[in-house]
Amino acid sequence: MTELSLSQVTRRYGDVAAIDNINLGVAEGEFLTLLGPSGCGKSTTLAAIAGLDRPTTGRIALGDRELFNADEAIFLPPEARGFGVVFQSYALWPHLTVHNNVAMPLKLRRMPADQRKKRIAEALELVGLSAFASRYPGELSGGQQQRVALARAIVFRPPILLLDEPLSNLDAQLRQQARVWLKDIQRELGITTIYVTHDQDEALAMSDRIVVMRGGKIVQLGTPEQVYGAPLHPFSASFIGNANLVEVEGEQGVQGDGCIVKLADGQILRGHAPGDRLSSGQQLLSIRPHKISSAPLAGASEIKVEFGTESYLGDHFEQQVTVAGSTLRLTLETPVAHGPGSIWIKPEDAAVFSNE
Ligand code: ADP
Secondary structure (H helix, E strand, O other): OOOEEEEEEEEEEOOEEEEEEEEEEEOOOOEEEEEOOOOOOHHHHHHHHHOOOOOOEEEEEEOOEEEEEOOOOEEOOHHHHOOEEEOOOOOOOOOOOHHHHHHHHHHHOOOOHHHHHHHHHHHHHHOOOHHHOOOOHHHOOHHHHHHHHHHHHHOOOOOEEEEEOOOOOOOHHHHHHHHHHHHHHHHHHOOEEEEEEOOHHHHHHHOOEEEEEEOOEEEEEEOHHHHHHOOOOHHHHHHOOOOEEEEEEOOOOEEOOEEEEEOOOOOEEEEEOOOOOOOOOEEEEEEOHHHOEOOOOOOOEEEEEEEEEEEEOOOOEEEEEEEOOEEEEEEEOOOOOOEEEEEEEOHHHOEEEEOO
């Protein structure tokens, strides 16, 4: 299996590391997403893979073929790597028809005209634009231009497809459709794909695995179910799926991965510690809004709170409660009357992390 691997890849700009010691293996045919807030190093990682940027240290290889090795002064330029790339700005040639835009990578590779014609027809068919071959980019919608950019990136059958926020210029509804469409094409082609986004929904919906990044480092790498359901870091918990984070005191120690923590007002809660082993003292408690119950639950800790403002969100309510000086958000089918009350949280839904 041809695996793309990044080993100890760092890119420094002066004293600042845009990416810092990235280690990553991408399996053949995998859809891997780099997810994180703006400035966390996603595009720098992608540019290093594409050969559009030269890292400061490390090694990048496709199978046993080295694309970059800082120690050996190996650096293959983008054209020698031959990966398909789609950026947020589609960068189509405005003076060329759709057909000729898609033809360009094949012309550069000196493919004979008859073969070229067949490949272009296949690529346009795949992206659903066969009828638009003779139009110019200016005569297409944003979504259609995006499809042309994708056709151009896959027409020469690259081993790897690199996509940097390719859907971010589309409106919300089109974006949702494009996700499904893009994922279907990726599956049909079985092409190894690395996808950059800051949109957690997009990452969860499309990826085989997600790399959660922060400050140039990998925070967590796992399947969508793992990074959403079992975050190993409070950053994953809050960035993916809106967790409530509360500072707690963890003085009562750890049993297995279960633990007992104390809120600032002295109330006790049972949780679990999915990350590193906890030290005593200040810790962070993370709870998903939909995992907090306003009715008693077997095995759950009861916490006295003050119910506050609710917002109607169409298919559910979101309500705020305050406890020990912190505000938590709950999702509820029906809001609870304002004032004192209780919430219930199960230990498996109360993740406790070391407070950095
Ligand atoms: P992302 O794609 O996650 O938004 P980037 O990879 O673009 O993040 O950037 C990571 C960090 O590196 C940011 O802090 C950014 O300011 C910095 N950076 C990126 N490119 C340059 C550059 N050419 N010169 C200096 N700093 C840069």
